[in-house]
Amino acid sequence: MKRTPASPARPQRGVALLVVLWACTLLAILLGGYAMLARTEGLQARYQFAQTQAHYAAEAGVVRAIYGLQDPQPQQHWVADGRSYPFDFDGVRVSISVIDEAGKVDLNAATPEVLQNLFRAAGMPDAKALALAKNVADWRSFATTTPGVGIDPAYALAGRDYGPRHGPFATIEELQMVLGMDPAVYRVVASQVTLWSGRPSPDPATAPPLALAAIPGMTPQQAQALSAARQASQPVPGMVAPQGVTHSIRSEATLADGTRAVLRATVRLQGLRPGAPPYAVLRWQEGDGE
Structure with missing residues (x-):
């Protein structure tokens, strides 16, 4: 009885299966890479958003300090001797301190x-x-x-x-x-x-x-x-903190997730004059590094 030769389709199907497996593997690698890239970009976007939120909260702290130094009610004036003033800005904790430059x-x-x-x-x-x-x-x-x-x-x-x-x-x-x-x-x-x-x-009061x-x-x-x-925010006998015009402000904003931003500004108060800005920025720094 004459034998029928093996069909050439079987090895071709084997090769095709290997190609499909390699393609699936490559596709899985690509998809994994894209997923990791998307996750990284998402984390970066959230970090940048949090940093921006903290930065603007710290800026709000600087403005709040300037207002506190010029509060229309004298008894509400902030004391520029380095004591901490807590401040809440849109759910962000802000800690502010002010030092009169006369004390340096x-x-x-x-x-x-x-x-x-x-x-x-x-x-x-x-x-x-x-x-x-x-x-x-x-x-x-x-x-x-x-x-x-x-x-x-x-x-x-x-x-x-x-x-x-x-x-x-x-x-x-x-x-x-x-x-x-x-x-x-x-x-x-x-x-x-x-x-x-x-x-x-230096002025010992500040x-x-x-x-x-x-x-x-x-x-x-x-x-x-x-x-x-x-x-202790207690008055010192015989010593009154002056109301200077040039102050250093440090504003630190901390989000609930721990994201933190620090701004330091030296400003000169210029009073409330028509057409003139209420203050001038002499020095502006971000972070605690010198």
């Missing part, structure tokens, strides 16, 4: 003694604090100690291609350029210094902790008592 160490007006005390309170040894205070005074001084020399020899010896400005500090960040300024010390003192008070020494320690004659016990009274 003015880089352009503070005495060398105040500067030395500030750097010592920030952790510098006495000798380095004294040298840095002298360098700050030299930086802002109009009188050059080395006439006719392009770069100060001390700065050149330290590898700097610049010397002191011999003029007022233009920004707080410029303090980092002064010879002897340690980055760690700068991070500590940056929030304690200002360009806008014009005072040789000075933050390190600036308080920089005041000549201020003992640790006195500084501790002042800080404790502020935290």
